[in-house]
Amino acid sequence: MNRLGTFIVGYILLALELSLRPELMLASSGGVGPSPLFLFPLVVFAALNAPLSAALWTAGLAGLAVDLAAVRPAAGTVAMATIGPTALGYLAAAYFVALLRGMIIKRSALAFGFTCVVSAIIAQIVAASILLIRGLLDAQLAPPPGLWLRLGDALYTALTAVVLFYAFRSLAAILGMSESGHRRFGDFPASMSGRR
Amino acid sequence: MQGRLLLIIFGVTMFLLAILPGRFSAWLERPLVALVEMGTAPVAAPVNWAVRLVRRSPSPGFGGTGPAAEEVERLRQDAATFKVLYARALDEKERLERQIDQLNRGLALNPALPVRQFPAAVIGFHADLSSSLMKVRAGSVQGVLAGTVAVYDGVNLIGRVLDPVSDRVSRILPITDRQSGELKVAIFPGDLAPGRVSESSAQLAAATNPAIALGGPSLAANLTPRGDGSLVGFVFVLNERPGQPAPVAEVGTLVRLRHEAAWPRSAQMLVVGAIERVQTNERGRQFITVRPLFDVQRLSEVTLRLSAEDADAASPAGSGASPGTPTPIRSTTP
Numbered sequence: 001m002n003r004l005g006t007f008i009v010g011y012i013l014l015a016l017e018l019s020l021r022p023e024l025m026l027a028s029s030g031g032v033g034p035s036p037l038f039l040f041p042l043v044v045f046a047a048l049n050a051p052l053s054a055a056l057w058t059a060g061l062a063g064l065a066v067d068l069a070a071v072r073p074a075a076g077t078v079a080m081a082t083i084g085p086t087a088l089g090y091l092a093a094a095y096f097v098a099l100l101r102g103m104i105i106k107r108s109a110l111a112f113g114f115t116c117v118v119s120a121i122i123a124q125i126v127a128a129s130i131l132l133i134r135g136l137l138d139a140q141l142a143p144p145p146g147l148w149l150r151l152g153d154a155l156y157t158a159l160t161a162v163v164l165f166y167a168f169r170s171l172a173a174i175l176g177m178s179e180s181g182h183r184r185f186g187d188f189p190a191s192m193s194g195r196r
Numbered sequence: 197m198q199g200r201l202l203l204i205i206f207g208v209t210m211f212l213l214a215i216l217p218g219r220f221s222a223w224l225e226r227p228l229v230a231l232v233e234m235g236t237a238p239v240a241a242p243v244n245w246a247v248r249l250v251r252r253s254p255s256p257g258f259g260g261t262g263p264a265a266e267e268v269e270r271l272r273q274d275a276a277t278f279k280v281l282y283a284r285a286l287d288e289k290e291r292l293e294r295q296i297d298q299l300n301r302g303l304a305l306n307p308a309l310p311v312r313q314f315p316a317a318v319i320g321f322h323a324d325l326s327s328s329l330m331k332v333r334a335g336s337v338q339g340v341l342a343g344t345v346a347v348y349d350g351v352n353l354i355g356r357v358l359d360p361v362s363d364r365v366s367r368i369l370p371i372t373d374r375q376s377g378e379l380k381v382a383i384f385p386g387d388l389a390p391g392r393v394s395e396s397s398a399q400l401a402a403a404t405n406p407a408i409a410l411g412g413p414s415l416a417a418n419l420t421p422r423g424d425g426s427l428v429g430f431v432f433v434l435n436e437r438p439g440q441p442a443p444v445a446e447v448g449t450l451v452r453l454r455h456e457a458a459w460p461r462s463a464q465m466l467v468v469g470a471i472e473r474v475q476t477n478e479r480g481r482q483f484i485t486v487r488p489l490f491d492v493q494r495l496s497e498v499t500l501r502l503s504a505e506d507a508d509a510a511s512p513a514g515s516g517a518s519p520g521t522p523t524p525i526r527s528t529t530p
């Protein structure tokens with residue numbers, strides 16, 4: 001995996017997430033509706049195509065960046081970010097995808113979209129659970145988005161995932177993530193891979 | 197092995213930071229948040245600009261194009277500004293009368309404070325869309341403090357700046373966000389939003405004469421943000437005059453801030469929004485839904501108002517930042 005290339009692509013996707021997500025939000029009676037995730041498909045793509053450790057670090061750092069960008073009010077007077085929930089959610093999702101990547105069709109955009117939805121659901125459940133614990137310990141923090149809204153975000157992410165899948169494939173050289181035969185828990189030794 | 201160990205340490209660290217209360221992680225979180233904001237701004241800001249260009253929303257609350265429409269718009273803004281000044285003058289008169297009583301008992305006077313205003317570009321929102329926190333390009337370098345009031349078009353209240361304030365970026369919590377808390381407001385029957393026509397003859401007279409509208413019997417309400425861009429609350433009557441019909445809230449009437457305990461004096465009488473819906477319960481009490489005259493999500497620029505009162509409240513020395521010379525009549529200086 002090309003770390004610099006992945007960082008640049010992730011940086012652009014994070015900026016798109018901050019600026020485009022509000023515009024793509026679906027209207028709802030409660031005022032806040034589901035909106036798609038932009039950075040998460042990169043995490044899934046890395047989990048499918050990169051070595052396991054690189055994929056997990058990508059997921060952890062991407063989740064940390066999203067946590068730092070998701071500032072919320074506390075006690076109505078202070079703005080603060082909650083570090084950790086999204087990072088751990090993305091880690092769990094990446095590990096889940098890495099466990100199953102031998103069984104996933106990597107050349108299908110629809111399969112990629114479906115994988116993103118399922119893994120995003122896992123990520124959101126993990127993040128919501130951690131925020132629930134945090135809410136019990138820190139009453140001043142504003143209530144986080146409900147689980148249903150988060151699940152809506154996960155479903156909506158299928159759209160961005162399908163679009164980004166083609167972008168990632170065209171950027172595979174920059175990302176350093178080709179559709180090679182990565183095993184579930186590690187790469188083949190170079191002498192056995194047959195690839196140069 | 198070492199990589200796996202580092203990953204485990206990272207995971208455990210994230211878990212601990214996630215569950216610990218904010219005061220334990222604020223020292224780490226603030227510089228990292230500033231770093232992410234500064235890092236993503238070069239890409240996020242142009243995308244925001246491009247999105248606004250595509251949407252082509254010229255003015256989020258008032259429409260019209262052409263010289264004549266611009267002149268009408270300018271006159272409307274002037275009228276709205278003067279109404280705020282007049283309402284604040286009436287409020288100030290009541291306050292001075294109370295202070296004269298207090299003076300007679302030997303308490304100190306607070307002098308009226310000028311307000312410094314400056315525009316700040318909206319550079320985006322935060323990734324967590326459950327909160328409507330806005331980011332603006334103005335910070336402590338320009339004198340912005342936690343609690344600085346943000347307005348649109350000079351008189352329409354948007355919200356307040358939250359702590360922490362970085363050098364160049366501030367975060368504003370809109371009054372329509374659930375976390376902003378309750379707002380106490382005043383409603384002057386006849387004080388209508390631009391383009392509105394009163395349905396009652398008594399209030400029609402008031403609508404054509406702001407002095408009547410703002411000096412007559414008024415209503416008050418404690419509004420709570422509902423989280424969908426509106427605020428709701430029950431209405432009660434203030435300043436009922438004998439011989440005059442009890443005032444009623446009407447759709448289209450402007451709602452103004454009157455909450456000295458929680459908001460600075462320079463923010464009093466700013467427009468919170470217009471009444472969108474009125475419901476009456478079985479006891480005859482009116483329940484109103486208020487919505488701001490503009491869409492927070494479409495704002496590209498806000499005006500920050502800094503008064504010496506805010507600066508003194510933030511400075512332990514008491515002198516605080518100088519507010520500078522009072523701004524021209526188009527602003528809302530008292």
